[in-house]
Amino acid sequence: MRKAIKHTIVTTNGSIETYYEQRYARKHSQSYHDFVKQEAEINKFISTFGRELQSIKVVMPRNSVKGLQVIEKSSIFTVSKDAKHVLFSDQVSRTRKSKSGKKVQRDPRSVELELLGKVKEGMLLGLLRNSLLGSGSLVSQFRNLSSEQQSRVIAGILDEIHEWQLLIDQATEGSFSKSANTLSRKASTKKTKSPRQSSAKHTISTLKVVISIDFEWDALKLKDREIRRFGDVLSGQYAMFFPDYPDLDIHGVVFNDYRKGFNFRQFFLLLVDRIQKEFIVKKDGVIVELDLKKLNVLLTGYFMGVDFSALTGWNKLRAKLTVIDKQKIFSLRPYVFKVRHKLNDEGIRVSMTFRDTALLAPMGGLKRLGEIVGQPKIDTSVIDKQDFKAGLISQESYQSGLQNGGYYKSHMDVFLKNHFHKYVEYALNDSVVALKYLKTVVSVYGLSWNFTKLPPTTSNYAMRGVSSALEGEEKDQRIFPPNIEFSKLKIDPVEFVRDQYRDLYSLASAAYYGGFNVAFCSVAGKARIVDLDLSSAYNSGGALMPRPNYSQAPELNKLGHLFNVEVVLNEHSSIDFQALYSRLSKAEGFPFVLGVVKVSFEYPKDYTGITTTPQRSPLNDNPVYVKTGENVVMPLIDAINAYEHGAKIMLRTAIIPAQYWDRLNAWSKEQHRFLRRRQKAKRNRDKFPKGSPEYLRYEAMQQLYKLAGNTIYGKSAQSVRPKKSRNYMTNAMDDISISQITDPLIAGMYTAITRYLVHHLYDAVSKVYRDSVIGLNITTDGYTFALIGNAKYNFQAVNDAFNQELPDFYRKRLKSIGYSSGFERKGDQTDQVTRFYNGRTRLNGTVDVQSLNAMGGIYYQIDDDLQEQVKKIYNLYLSGEIYISSASSRMSNLTEMKFGTKNHAQGLMYDWSVPVRIPLQTDCAYKPDRWIGDLIDGFGFDAKPFSTVKEHDRWKSHTKVLTDRWNIMRTPDRFSCYLETMKTFGFNRTGRTLDEPTYHDKAIYLFDRLQGKSIPIQKQYAKALSDIKAARRAGRKLPICEMAIYQNQKARDG
DSSP states (O other), X not given: OOOOEEEEEEEETTEEEEEEEOSSOSSOOHHHHHHHHHHHHHHHHXXXXXXXXXXXXXXXXXXXXXXXXXXXXXXXXXXXXTOSSEEOGGGSOSEEEOTTSOEEEOOHHXXXXXXXXXXXXXXXXXXXXXXXXXXXOHHHHXXXXXXXXXXXXXXXXXXXXXXXXXXXXXXXXXXXXXXXXXOOOOOOOOOOOOTTSOOOEEEEEEEEEEEEEEEEESSOOOSTTOEEOGGGEEEEEEEEEOTTSTTOEEEEEEEOTTSSOEEHHHHHHHHHHHHHHHOOEEETTEEEEEEEEEEEEEEEOSSHHHHHTTEETXXXXXXXXXXXXXXXXXXXXXXXXXXXXXXXXXXXEEEEEEOOGGGSSOSSHHHHHHHHHTOOOOOTHHHHHHHHHTTSSOHHHHHHHHTTTOTGGGOHHHHHHHOHHHHHHHHHHHHHHHHHHHHHHHHHHTOOOOGGGSOSSHHHHHHHHHHHHHHTTTGGGOSSOTTSOHHHHTTOHHHHSOGGGHHHHXXXXXXXXXXXXXXXXXXXXXXXXXXXXXXXXXXXXXXXXOEEETTSOEEESOOTTBTTBEEEEOTTOOOOHHHHHHHHTTSTTTTOOOOEEEEEEEOOTTOOSOOOOEEEOTTTOOEEEOSEEEEEEEEHHHHHHHHHTTOEEEEEEEEXXXXXXXXXXXXXXXXXXXXXXXXXXXXXXXXXXXXXXXXXXXXXXXXXXXXHHHHHHHHHTTTTSOOEEEOTTTOOEEEOOOOTTOOHHHHHHHHHHHHHHHHHHHHHHHHHHXXXXXXXXXXXXXXXXXXXXXXXOOHHHHHHHHHHTSXXXXXXXXXXXXXXXXXXXXXXXXXXXXXXXXXXXXXXXXXXXXXXEEETTOOOOTTSOHHHHHHHHHHHHHTTOSEEEEEXXXXXXXXXHHHTSSSOTTOOEEEEEEEEEEEOSOOOSSEEEEEOGGGGTSEEEEEEOOSSHHHHHXXXXXXXHHHTTOOSSSSHHHHHHHHHHHXXXXXXXXXXXXXXXXXXXXXXXXXXXXXXXXOOOOGGGHHHHHHHHHHHHHTOOBSSOGGGGSOOHHHHHO
């Protein structure tokens, strides 16, 4: 249960009196819930009261007939003398007797509550005493009166309106608006003064506050392109933190009862009003009073664009925002505006800076953030089950909810209606969690609450140390001259690279590839599954890297000063790769040498291993890993790796900067600093019981240090490959600029080292298990494989084989960063035989143990049980399906919303779910090769590297035509037919032709005839049969798809 919020009120006889207010806690008292609901009812009543009274007041003097029509329609007011139970303003007492007997002003809320109670009891509020109007139509009766009587009626109504207005103004004194319901209550105060206490007070006019916002929508939109309207917002939640007054905590809920939405300025005026009312603090023995003139706001939340755009008028603000991933936002400069508050006629100046916790958090959503700060996200599925059993939710609705994260989660309007108290708890939780997480980030990273200097992303924070080093003591490691301002570099980096290193920068940019991600088979069956990861891959990669020195002059076509100067080998060099390799191997840190090369390469024809040598496809610029390449630009270590695996390397160009292994470079040094902190936090965490406050605190620390360390690689690679993003201010697609620590050579080295090590891990496993292992996939820094027969995982054997091919330098550096082994096992480690599938890259799962659950683009909710998803997918494989029906949840880009690019000009958000078919079969990163279903008591095939990029691209485009329609992995005859089709079919028919209803029967007939079967002749296919025979005789591709002898599943399913 969350501790109560403490308000320091006053001092008495030297001791501090405090009052505890449960504004929100995980386990509320019933009285608090009653208050919350009552507050909402009061504000709704006052809003209706004010609106109707104002309408009558405006209309009556100008058009008395229309004024009476408004009164007739009113649910609150009346002028009829026949109306029963009429209450007039002077019958509502403005005062009450105190304990001493003196008359004092009544509490405003008690007046409002009395009026609400009377109306609930059926009373109406009178607007005319001694009314001349009775029952029937007020307009008809009014017209029958004399002009003098009419004047008396109008004057009487206006007088009574004035009295009611006075009463309600007193009752709502200090209210922000008569159209908004706020669930934050005014703190009880007790102002007394001790005789021994001085009246020392301190008045402040400038205040700093962090405000976390969150909005709840009425229901999840499931229809295509359905708009979320401003009126669909159920409520807005806010949680405030005051860095200078950390004990003061204000949070609450504002309901959108009239479904008109919240206006941006009005909403923040409401929050200013709450601050004005609830700022009751004492600091250093002095009462702090607030005379607010300036409010510095850090606005935060999670995926904040979604909540920011819930406020009407957001798209007309001149806030200079940066939008990332559609809805994550931040600002580098404050947005300044004024709000008019009655306590300050000149207005209060608000300076608002934006920071989105989604840009400072690990993956996993608010659920993950809640776990880090020790405040779990509230699970509404439990309430779903309870209400389903109680009959409040139908069978159909409950089952539909299971497919969309839960019924109440996708129907918050119903949740509010059925469970008001739990809704309040759930709604407030998200804003509080986001605020707590931001406070944790500031605390763990040792940041200050200087809003404009608070890093907008984790990577911005993480790179500060690297940037400072490159501009200071490590300036020789900066590929740009030390005196060049970063603002110039962003415009054209190559222009400002050190003169002799421009070619290196350009070649290294072309040689930058991401991680190696390839599936080696498409199978489903049974085996022992082992999932290995390189130990802290990017930390290890950083530790193995040398430190470059970009200040040295170049030396052309010579190796005499290798590593001490920049060595450039061009097409006129007589040095071949064998000679270069021989010289490189003498380096202390070999093979982890910085450099970039242009080479042609060819693996032996009988080579049976994997290839991790990268190059790009000319079709889509994606990385491809094949056995040959011409004039390919790559990191030097990739060429070394290929050479060590038997490839013949023809060297065209090489650029190798001066470099040393005596200490860590600027990037890896900062990574290591975060790694040490993370390891220390983990050791401290493990001293405490799991789930204890101390455990959670250190767990949060280790998570944040891990996040920071992992982002340094990303910042080194920023804009190495050109990328664009939509400018929030102009709607133009602008180039993303480099970061302050961008270096294409360093960035490429991170991923190249990982490819080198994971390739050697694959080799070690193959050496130990030989014919008892089936490689499943490598995903950047992890290798997953299946052990068949009686083989079981033996760490020591694999570790010995792994280390045997790596130098002592590797183990020494690994040990220096706290690791005794270069890899570790993930997931279940019992060596139990399990049902499993490995369909394609990043799509695999283990049914009986919790080891693999890569979803490969299949949409699922954060709260979904992944093991259940795995079982569902495995059953699809068993039933022969070729795709899984999924829903892709999408939302509008905030910039597009602002400019009305994909919706109308009001800036409303599209939130929609698009049905998609996710393929379950091979993606042909490698070439399907042989049937291995019998080895795993299941079905499927393995794959081997393609020979050329051309073969890869052609095969991949052709295979999709087949795998979109036919299951090629279910039986060996289907797989054989697939391979034959890929070999013989001309692929000159469109998919539409293959989907024709008669094509299946046609294919069966033609291939039966070709096989010499005795079947009735069908004359309509005579020409087709003749064309096929002619193609065979001429050695041409066939005009008929042999795979079509099997039922077309795409045509079957529509």
